[in-house]
Amino acid sequence: xxxxxxxxxxxxxxxxxxxxxxxxxxxxxxxxxxxxxxxxxxxxxxxxxxxxxxxxxxxxxxxxxxxxxxxxxxxxxxxxxxxxxxxxxxxxxxxxxxxxxxxxxxxxxxxx
Numbered sequence: 001x002x003x004x005x006x007x008x009x010x011x012x013x014x015x016x017x018x019x020x021x022x023x024x025x026x027x028x029x030x031x032x033x034x035x036x037x038x039x040x041x042x043x044x045x046x047x048x049x050x051x052x053x054x055x056x057x058x059x060x061x062x063x064x065x066x067x068x069x070x071x072x073x074x075x076x077x078x079x080x081x082x083x084x085x086x087x088x089x090x091x092x093x094x095x096x097x098x099x100x101x102x103x104x105x106x107x108x109x110x111x112x
Contacts, residue, residue, distance in 0.1 A: 026059065026060035032051075032060070032062075033063075033065060036048055040070065040073035043073060045070075045073050045077050048070040048074075052066060061094075064095050067089070067090050067095065068098070068101055070086060071087065071101055071105060071108075074104075074108055075108035078108065080108040080109045
């Protein structure tokens with residue numbers, strides 16, 4: 001069940017793909033949290049996934065909170081396959097899974 005591999009989200013507008021012009025290095029983790037929280041609040045799941053993917057591609061290690069924020073956004077928008085993929089990515093990283101991640105993924109699966 002948790003054998004999903006991380007896959008980058010769909011291709012977005014090329015202007016959005018140039019986050020490296022805005023953040024030439026990894027942004028402050030608090031800034032990343034604010035960005036992801038704001039996107040999740042507006043249910044912009046594709047942008048959340050893109051931002052998380054950009055962080056990983058540029059060597060920034062997403063935190064447990066970052067993953068949980070995006071998983072929760074996936075849950076609220078009924079994107080359970082993406083939520084499961086993120087849970088799998090968390091499992092492969094150095095982060096320990098927590099009940100928040102499991103509950104959000106379970107919730108997203110129930111809604112389908």
